[in-house]
Amino acid sequence: MNLSAILKAEAVKVIGAASSKKRLLHDLGDLAHAAYGLDSARVVEALLERESLGPTGVGHGVALPHARMDGLDNVRGAFILLEKPVDFDSVDRQPVDLVFALFAPLDAGVEHLKALALVSRSFRDDSICKKLRANADPATIYAILTSDQGMQAA
Template sequence: MNVHFLITADAVALSNAGSKDEILELLAARFATAYELDLQDVLDHLREREALGSTGFGRGVAIPHARIGGLQRPVGVLLKLDSPVDFAAADGMPVDLVFGLVSPENAGATHLHALAAISRLTRDDAMRDALTAADTPEVLYGLITNAGDRDAA
């Protein structure tokens, strides 16, 4: 998966967010910390994208995403929620896994490839179950890193 976007160990966390907006705030804060991005800029772009339509992907997964200036490549954040949160997903299911993605402003195809990589990862039932069962950020990071290594082979 890292072929399509960068995700670092400090971009993976467990969270007790209680609302969609709180999730977006936590994502922006994690992007700011992990990648030295401007928190408010990321939050504004994530909210702007979410206003166009929910990024609730389905099956308990949301993929809030945006394009922002100043990036060289797409970067990701993963939050595993303690309790599912309503994200207005098309299937009506609340989410407990949230993959955030921000890409360079002009990253059309690159952004879509990164979204597709996340989609493939979360559609895999065994991977989805393993991510849901993970109880530490280290385990989550190991799972997605190993998936990326396997896909690159």
């Protein structure tokens, strides 16, 4: 699996700042709507439901919000780079500037887990995170996310 299978170029965005975690989730909803036609309000609701179970800020400035939703036929992703990090209730209490959201069908058991593992593994690579943070162009960010060898899984 490669991130190009779940991420469209239109689902990559750079945002100057988000006023809060909730505002960032709304930005993800808007991005999912623009890129995949998903209902923005439903995306936000699903992400908030998942966040209520425990924060998805995994540390080192990275958050991996994810949710299962009806109306999807396969796993989809969206990425936001924040120029000004936001508090995301991360495990290390550090603000977040790299946010990769996953949206999966309600019945996508193993595919959802494979995608989550791929994204998680990829963002543990400091060199990839540095490359992403060093670029403010969505097309360049998309190329980094989808073509880097570190962003692939067997």
